[in-house]
Amino acid sequence: MTTFVDRVELHVAAGNGGHGCASVHREKFKPLGGPDGGNGGRGGDVILVVDQSVTTLLDYHHSPHRKATNGKPGEGDNRSGKDGSDLVLPVPDGTVVLDKQGNVLADLVGQGTKYVAAQGGRGGLGNAALASARRKAPGFALLGEPGHTGDVVLELKTVADVALVGYPSAGKSSLISVLSAAKPKIADYPFTTLVPNLGVVTAGSTVYTIADVPGLIPGASQGKGLGLEFLRHVERCTVLVHVLDCATLESQRDPASDLDVIEAELAQYGGLDDRPRLVVLNxxxxxxxQDLADMIRPDLEERGHQVFEVSAVSRTGLKELSFALAGIVGEARAAKPKEEATRIVIRPKAVDDAGFTVTAEGEAFFRVRGEKPERWVHQTDFSNDEAVGYLADRLNRLGVEEELLKAGARAGDGVAIGPEDNAVVFDWEPTLAAGAEMLGRRGEDHRFEAPRPAAQRRRDRDAERDDAQQEFDDFKPF
Incomplete structure (x- = not known):
């Protein structure tokens, strides 16, 4: 059984944010100390990080479900919940992250390169954070936001300086075994390598990596055989080496036609025209x-190819080939521009972007989509009337109600906030402008009003006493 896996589907789930706490401070002689509920902790992220010591995606093939930890809920006495721990997943250098539709999300090349595959949910605010001058004693807190869940596809494209390409049984595995310390499977009968082999070669002061790409056949670029699975491993290589079999047992093949077929497959796959080529007559x-090599070499050199005659058995021509590859790799490295500082791409929102959309779906039914409305719905405790009123206030200030009116919504129409599979549906009742002002005062408690000045308190007491005396004087018994 092979232990090399270069494509897996990973199911990731970030941690949920912890719930906020609704609490009132209690202390001797201070029965109404004010709200002191702490915030919930942030949920952990799922992060992919390039690790040079990892060479395969085998672990994720056997365990494709990965989840980060949740944030802890807030507590009283203004104690915030602990953040969830991030889940760091090491991946090989050269891993490409795609979505289920095949769109590239990230290309992870270089030690330590990171990508957040799933972002943890925000922690809910406690009632201490929700308190304001107009809302002095909130009797509710916000719930934690659910963490992101989804599926990503990890695809490994081997990162090597040199790629050996050719037909199955052309001798690529034997060649890499004598050029480097790699130990691929080699036998004296025709078979094809099923997984790429990677070796390290030292030529003088140059050290480079060489990859034995599994054999290609006609039609590989269209998916015939396992061609597409193999061709992606040559995308990142600096030099392509055609390994041509000069001792093939198939009478209908010869080195020149093999070269033409492989070049045609590489051209149809695309993106490899700028790579320098060497031809190895093996x-x-x-x-x-040897007789066939002597016959075909002049024709190949006329085409402009640099040709080497080698033998993995007798070690003929290996030194010349190794130093020639080292020279090409060294030139490519010298010409490569220095790594630039990380660029930050800023994509400002349009001036007229309200942050949400309202669309009519059928008769008397509307759907609201947007980051803020959907997040607010997830953070609302619908068993608490005050929390529901707070959500209504936020949606009204955002302009959702105004957009519903423009879209033709009437009282009693159905409104859904969120996608079809995870939406909150309710019957819409428009509020008046004055009503919105009243809703904004939810949570007020006259017991938390600022104390009146002493002179004002004396005047109020005198006024109350005078009123009581006047009532007594006006009273006449029967």
């Missing part, structure tokens, strides 16, 4: 192989 230790 298995020249066999007499017939």
């Amino acid at each position: 298995k020249v230790d066999i007499p017939d192989g």
Whole structure:
């Protein structure tokens, strides 16, 4: 069984935010100390990080479901909940992150490169954070926001300086085994390598990596055989080396036609025209192989190819090939621009972007979509009337009610906030302008009003006493 996995589907779930706490401070001689509910902790993120020591996606093939921890709820006495721990998943260098539709989300190249695959939910605010001059004693808190969940596809594209390409059984595995310390499977019968092999080669002062890409066949670029699974491993390579079999047992094949077929497949796959090529005539230790190499070499050189005659068995021509590859890799590295500082792409929103949309769906039914309205709905405790009123205030200030009126909504029409599979549906009742002002005063408590000045209190007491005396004087018994 192979232990190399280069494509997996990963199911990730970030942690949920902790709920906020609704609490009132209680202390001896201070029965009404004010709200002191703490905020909930943030849910943990799921983060993909490039780790050079990881070479396969095998772990995620066996355990595709990964979840970060949730944030802790807030507590009284202004104690905020603990944040959830981030879940860091190491991936090989060269991993591409895609969504289910095949769109590239991230291209992870270089040690330590990170990508947040799932973002943790925000913690809910406690009633201490919701208190204001107009809302001195909120009797509710916000719930934690659910963490992001979804599926991502991880696809590994081998990062190597040199890629050996060619037909199955052309001798690529044997070649990489003598050029480097790699130990691929080699046998004296025709078969194809099922997974890429990666080796490290030292030529003088240059150290480079070489990849043995599994054999290609005609039609590989259209998905025939396992071609597409293999072709992606040559995308990141600096040099392509055509390994041509000069001792093939198939009478209908020859090195020149093999080269033409592989070049056609690479051209149809696309994106490899700018890579320098070398041609290796392999298995020249066999007499017939040497004769065929002598015959075909002039034709290949006329096409402009740099040709090397090698044998993995007798080690013929390996030193010349190794130093030639080192020279090309060194030139490519020198010409490569220095790494630039991380660029921050700023995408400002349009001036007229309200942050939400209202669409009519059928008769007397409307749907509200937007980051803020959907988040606010998830953070609302619908068992608490005051929390529901607070949500109504926020939606009204955002302009949702005004947009509903413009869209033709009437009292009693159905309104859904969120997507079809996770929406809150209610019968809409428009509020008056004065009503909105009243809703904004939810949570007020006259017991928390600022104390009156002493002179004002004396005047109020005198006025109350005078009123009581006047009532007594006006009273006449029967």
